[in-house]
Amino acid sequence: MQRKLPDTLISEEKIAKRVNEIAAEISADYADKGEIVLLGVLKGSFIFLADISRRLTIPRAIEFIAVSNYEHGSIPSGAVRLVMDVRESIADRHVIIVEDIVDTGQTIHYLHEMLKSRSPASIKTCALLHKAQKTKVDVDIDYVGFTISDEWVVGYGLDYAEHDRTLPYIGVINPTD
Numbered sequence: 222m223q224r225k226l227p228d229t230l231i232s233e234e235k236i237a238k239r240v241n242e243i244a245a246e247i248s249a250d251y252a253d254k255g256e257i258v259l260l261g262v263l264k265g266s267f268i269f270l271a272d273i274s275r276r277l278t279i280p281r282a283i284e285f286i287a288v289s290n291y292e293h294g295s296i297p298s299g300a301v302r303l304v305m306d307v308r309e310s311i312a313d314r315h316v317i318i319v320e321d322i323v324d325t326g327q328t329i330h331y332l333h334e335m336l337k338s339r340s341p342a343s344i345k346t347c348a349l350l351h352k353a354q355k356t357k358v359d360v361d362i363d364y365v366g367f368t369i370s371d372e373w374v375v376g377y378g379l380d381y382a383e384h385d386r387t388l389p390y391i392g393v394i395n396p397t398d
């Protein structure tokens with residue numbers, strides 16, 4: 222039987238418009254700073270990073286990092302673990318961490334603290350989505366695409382157990398579907 226596609230929360234058109242706006246904002250903010258490093262957090266940020274990087278009008282390098290959440294059984298403990306580091310040094314460079322979604326804020330907080338200790342020239346954060354009501358850790362997100370409520374979303378890089386990552390829009394998983 223064919224599975225029902227997730228309901229649309231944010232359409233392709235709305236994502237594209239917001240990505241253009243954020244890219245313009247970043248391009249203006251770093252116009253006189255030379256090259257920036259866009260540091261994508263795998264896997265969820267890969268589509269957002271691909272789109273945003275192609276819309277910047279400033280020099281940029283691309284790096285990736287991967288983290289996972291320590292689990293006790295199948296329950297995430299909240300502690301974050303680095304599973305793949307960046308290849309190049311970020312010392313004296315302008316870094317923007319690119320995340321798919323900030324939920325509790327633990328991942329972005331961990332990465333921000335860890336990368337800050339490596340002496341970048343500056344470090345900012347950019348997230349396509351923010352579940353603001355759920356964020357427990359005190360984090361500054363410098364560029365936010367959309368603030369959403371506490372629902373599990375998929376598509377545009379985000380998954381549910383590896384499903385729906387390549388949907389072109391942001392959809393909501395309905396537990397009864």
Ligand code: IMP
Pocket residue numbers: 265320321322323324325326327328329372373374375379380381
């Ligand atoms: P945080 O550390 O609680 O902020 O969680 C961030 C990570 O949890 C994201 O990078 C995603 O991998 C994952 N995540 C949180 N909420 C969702 C969601 O609604 N859909 C897909 N992934 C999510």
